[in-house]
Amino acid sequence: MATTIKDIAEYCRVSVGTVDRALNGRTGINEKTKQRILEAAQLLNYHPNYIGQSLARGKTMTIGVVCFDLYNNFFPELIDNIERLAKERGYFIYLILTHRDFRLEEDGLKYLHERLVDGIILFPIGFSKGYIEFLHSLHIPIVTIYNKLGENDFPFVGVDDRQAMEDAVKYLVDKGYTDIAYLTPDITGQEKEGLNTYTLRQRAQGYQDGMRRVGLKGIQTLEKGSMEERLERYLKEHDFREKSAILCLCDSYAIKAMKYLQQRGIRVPEQIGIMGYDDIEQLNYVVPRIATIKYSVPRMGKVAVDLLFRCMEKEECRGEYLLDYTIIDGGSLE
Amino acid sequence: MATTIKDIAEYCRVSVGTVDRALNGRTGINEKTKQRILEAAQLLNYHPNYIGQSLARGKTMTIGVVCFDLYNNFFPELIDNIERLAKERGYFIYLILTHRDFRLEEDGLKYLHERLVDGIILFPIGFSKGYIEFLHSLHIPIVTIYNKLGENDFPFVGVDDRQAMEDAVKYLVDKGYTDIAYLTPDITGQEKEGLNTYTLRQRAQGYQDGMRRVGLKGIQTLEKGSMEERLERYLKEHDFREKSAILCLCDSYAIKAMKYLQQRGIRVPEQIGIMGYDDIEQLNYVVPRIATIKYSVPRMGKVAVDLLFRCMEKEECRGEYLLDYTIIDGGSLE
DNA sequence: TTGAAAGCGTTACCAC
DNA sequence: GTGGTAACGCTTTCAA
Numbered sequence: 001m002a003t004t005i006k007d008i009a010e011y012c013r014v015s016v017g018t019v020d021r022a023l024n025g026r027t028g029i030n031e032k033t034k035q036r037i038l039e040a041a042q043l044l045n046y047h048p049n050y051i052g053q054s055l056a057r058g059k060t061m062t063i064g065v066v067c068f069d070l071y072n073n074f075f076p077e078l079i080d081n082i083e084r085l086a087k088e089r090g091y092f093i094y095l096i097l098t099h100r101d102f103r104l105e106e107d108g109l110k111y112l113h114e115r116l117v118d119g120i121i122l123f124p125i126g127f128s129k130g131y132i133e134f135l136h137s138l139h140i141p142i143v144t145i146y147n148k149l150g151e152n153d154f155p156f157v158g159v160d161d162r163q164a165m166e167d168a169v170k171y172l173v174d175k176g177y178t179d180i181a182y183l184t185p186d187i188t189g190q191e192k193e194g195l196n197t198y199t200l201r202q203r204a205q206g207y208q209d210g211m212r213r214v215g216l217k218g219i220q221t222l223e224k225g226s227m228e229e230r231l232e233r234y235l236k237e238h239d240f241r242e243k244s245a246i247l248c249l250c251d252s253y254a255i256k257a258m259k260y261l262q263q264r265g266i267r268v269p270e271q272i273g274i275m276g277y278d279d280i281e282q283l284n285y286v287v288p289r290i291a292t293i294k295y296s297v298p299r300m301g302k303v304a305v306d307l308l309f310r311c312m313e314k315e316e317c318r319g320e321y322l323l324d325y326t327i328i329d330g331g332s333l334e
Numbered sequence: 335m336a337t338t339i340k341d342i343a344e345y346c347r348v349s350v351g352t353v354d355r356a357l358n359g360r361t362g363i364n365e366k367t368k369q370r371i372l373e374a375a376q377l378l379n380y381h382p383n384y385i386g387q388s389l390a391r392g393k394t395m396t397i398g399v400v401c402f403d404l405y406n407n408f409f410p411e412l413i414d415n416i417e418r419l420a421k422e423r424g425y426f427i428y429l430i431l432t433h434r435d436f437r438l439e440e441d442g443l444k445y446l447h448e449r450l451v452d453g454i455i456l457f458p459i460g461f462s463k464g465y466i467e468f469l470h471s472l473h474i475p476i477v478t479i480y481n482k483l484g485e486n487d488f489p490f491v492g493v494d495d496r497q498a499m500e501d502a503v504k505y506l507v508d509k510g511y512t513d514i515a516y517l518t519p520d521i522t523g524q525e526k527e528g529l530n531t532y533t534l535r536q537r538a539q540g541y542q543d544g545m546r547r548v549g550l551k552g553i554q555t556l557e558k559g560s561m562e563e564r565l566e567r568y569l570k571e572h573d574f575r576e577k578s579a580i581l582c583l584c585d586s587y588a589i590k591a592m593k594y595l596q597q598r599g600i601r602v603p604e605q606i607g608i609m610g611y612d613d614i615e616q617l618n619y620v621v622p623r624i625a626t627i628k629y630s631v632p633r634m635g636k637v638a639v640d641l642l643f644r645c646m647e648k649e650e651c652r653g654e655y656l657l658d659y660t661i662i663d664g665g666s667l668e
Numbered sequence: 669t670t671g672a673a674a675g676c677g678t679t680a681c682c683a684c
Numbered sequence: 685g686t687g688g689t690a691a692c693g694c695t696t697t698c699a700a
Contacts, residue, residue, distance in 0.1 A: 001473070004693055015671045020695065030669060050449040051394065052693030054385045055676045070410035080404045083431050092449065095429040097417050115384040115426065139335075255619060285589060285619035338677055349687045354679065362685060386677025389692045 003046040011040050023048070054116070063308065064094040064112035064120045066105065072252060073281055074297060075123075078145075081301030082121060089309065091118070100125050102194055106134070113138045119308045124149050127196035141311035145304050148198040152318050155311065157304045159295045160322045161199055161277075165206025165247070166213065168275060168293060171327050172245050173214045175334075177273060179242040181220040181234060182207040183257055184249045189224075203249055203277065222246075227253075231260050245273030245333065251280045254290050258332065274332040288331025295325040337380040345374050357382070388450070397453045397642065398428040398446035400439065406586065407615055408631060409457075412479075415635030416455060423643065425452070434459055436528055440468070447472045453642045458483050461530035475645035479638050481530040486652050489645065491638045493629045494656045495533055495611075499540025499581070500547065502609060502627060505661050506579050507548045509668075511607060513576040515554040515568060516541040517591055518583045537583055537611065556580075561587075565594050579607030579667065585614045588624050592666065608666040622665025629659040 005019045012019070014033060021029040022037035023046075040046075054060045063086055070076050083093050094117060096108035105125055112120060119141040124131075132150045135142060145157045172180055187200045204221065211219050222230040238244060248254035254276030258268055268274055268288060276283070279294035303321050311317035339353045346353070348367060355363040356371035357380075374380075388394045397420055404410050417427050428451060430442035439459055446454060453475040458465075466484045469476060478488045506514055521534045538555065545553050556564040572578060582588035588610030592602055602608055602622060610617070613628035637655050645651035 006693080016694080017672075017696080018670060021670090024695085028669060033669080047444070047448050049693050051385060051388045052676095053695080055389055055678095056693075056695040058676075060385065070404065070414045073407060073410070076404035076407070076410045079429075080431060083429060084433075087430075092445070093429050095413075095417060095427050096421075097414060099418075110381070111426070114381050282616060282619050285616050287621065340677080350678080351680085351688075352686060355686085358679090364685060367685085383677050386692095387679080389694095390677075390679040392692075 002049070003041075003044040004049070005046075007044060008037060008040050008046060011044065012037050058116075059118055060116050061090055062092045062094055062115070062117045064096060064108075064115075064117040066096045066098060066108050066112070066120060067123045068100050068125065069097050072250075074278055077297045078301050081298045082305055085302060085305040098125060100195065102126055106131075109135070109138065113140060119143070119312045121145060121304055121308055122154075123147065125196050126194065127198070128194065141308060141317065143304050143308045143311065145300070146199060147196040148320075149196070152320070155307050155317055155319050155321065157300060157307060157321045158199070158323070159300075159325050161202035162206040162209065164277070164293050164325045165203045166210035167206075167327065168247055168277070169207060169210025169216075170214060172247065172273065172275065172333070173216070175273075177243045177245040177333075178216065179218060179238075179244040180207075180211065180216065181222055181244070181246050182248075183222045183230065183246050183253055185253075186223055200249065207247060227256055228260065231257060231264075235261075235264065235266070240271050243273075244271075245275060248274065248276045251276035251278045251283055251290065251292055254292070254332075255282060255286055258286070258290065269332050269334040273334065279328060283330075290332040291330035292328050293325050294328050295323050299323055336383070337375075337378040338383070339380075341378060342371060342374050342380060345378065346371050392450075393452055394450050395424055396426045396428055396449070396451045397455065398430060398442075398449075398451040399455045400430045400432060400442050400446070401457045402434050402459065403431050406584075408612055411631045412635050415632045416639055419636060419639040432459060434529065436460055440465075443469070443472065447474060453477070453646045455479060455638055455642055456488075457481065459530050460528065461532070462528065475642060475651065477638050477642045477645065479634070480533060482532040482654075483530070486654070489641055489651055489653050489655070491634060491641060491655045492533070492657070493634075493659050495536035496540040496543065498611070498627050498659045499537045500544035501540075502581055502611075502661065503541060503544025503550075504548060506581065506607065506609065506667070507550070509607075511577045511579040511667075512550065513552060513572075513578040514541075514545065514550065515556055515578075515580050516582075517556045517564065517580050517587055519587075520557055534583065541581060561590055562594065565591060565598075569595075569598065569600070574605050577607075578605075579609060581609050583611065585610035585612045585617055585624065585626055588626070588666075589616060589620055592620070592624065603666050603668040607668065613662060617664075624666040625664035626662050627659050628662050629657045633657055 005016050009016045009019045018029060019037055022034040065079060065082060067075055086093055094112060098105040098108060102125060121143050123146045124144055127149060132153050142154050144154045148156045169180060184200060184204055187197050187204060190197050208219055222234055246257060248257060254274050258274045261268060266272055274290055276290050276292040279292045283290050283292060300323055307321060339350050343350045343353045353371055356368040399413060399416060401409055420427055428446060432439040432442060436459060455477050457480045458478055461483060466487050476488050479491045482490045503514060518534060518538055521531050521538060524531050542553055556568055580591060582591060588608050592608045595602060600606055608624055610624045610626040613626045617624050617626060634657055641655060
């Protein structure tokens, strides 16, 4: 159906090798025959067949992106950037969503392997020893993002979440808060399910370190039960004599928590302060604006893509690449 | 490096044809040799090479998704569904974002063609005759979504936006609104830039049809200038003696408009009603909740994918597939 | 400067 | 049931 180099070769009465030389700007070809071939290609509406090329060259010019989902809009923004940067280098993106299902993640990675992608950007949900071995066994350059895997087994791009949360605690203390609780998903529960909780742990650790550093004793980690139960328990134990705040794992948690508190008639920030993490777009629609920690998602995409391409060129490639962050104040604190 | 069927053939002292029969469950093979081969495959850690398969079979088991961007979170949700459904059928997704740049769209489609994708789901931004011809020339099954292209040139999945907006006007009138304006991007301006404005036009048409149908004369289409200028002009011309509402092209417009009006000290819904379209998630974070028109995005994804696969099986495939919608009330109307 | 042929990994057809 | 081989479209190497 479609025109091939063989068609061009016959049309021009040359060999396919010569056609290849013309088409790919290789040396060792007469300028006139080259022009003749290029014109014929145009005339016959030739388009290279990437499958053939891939097979012959052993490169697919494709990278796989394996991600939880697209609902937290941190991911779409990141993928948007990754796609753009990869395209600039002539690479295509296979998008695989795992929905935090370990089976889907492993299957997806196997398929990427079979399809011979040249590299993978992975938001890992697995974390076991066996899983890491499996990843190594693929022999494909992998850059991890968001969650870390093992001990520098794969290059990692992220934020120093521990330090950021520690800074957040200090920030709250500077504002006069002396009673600071931390709202997080059930970390140990998720680990029992075999999920990677690297980021979750880092952030929780940062909270605890921060509390210790500033000399506050009342570490309160709201971790078990539904969001409502956790906040209910919190409210029961509080008379708000001290200046109180809830530091949240991420903005979407912060938004939900604030909504719930407001419905219960608690005023933010007058009775309680709220602080999130990530600076997601939804914050713009919430009143009061929630204080948060911001980092550059486009920059994260760029670092990840640059890193992956470096890995694809050289053999060896490791290390942690941590981005800057800044604290953003908001009406949710006073 | 990796094990091939040839390796297995040598290991088992059979031909590659036999290995192929075993691996792909084809008939005409002795059960015992089959088992022997399967075990060897396992032992040698064989994984099929999709590039080789694609070349031989003439199918890549890949579909391309060409979309504006991922910022309006209608798209991520849709793509999430498309990815899941395609995966269930063993297909992979090439994701291409065009950022509403016509060049990027055309390039992306060319590349998908060279990579021999089996089908394309396209959110088109082009609309010219030449563009449609170009799409036909690719000889790839294409399903359009969001924007329509030509006159039934390609199957289309969407919502009957015209009817929905007409219904929205009726809905407002039933609520007692007699002064209804319509807020939209600059349609003719976008067309001059060569952009596809099918959906924009349908919705604006629905507004006008609705106004006529209910016998309201005051058609006010707020279309030119920045959002602020448009609303400023609107406010200048209004004394709010009549019960007034602004119907908006989409929710993100509605949110922005409401924010601006609120900042200007106008009360929603007391002084003016607001209504949007799409039921995006951000509506949950806005006070008051904005009335809107809702349709099922997962269903849209399913219809599109099913349709594409039908197109990929048969030769011929056209038609319009319109989804149901419902009007959702909200505190932005009284 | 050009041609011929092997090779990439798989499928499919035709003999045996 | 099985083996051999051409074919898919392209790249690359070796000879001429």
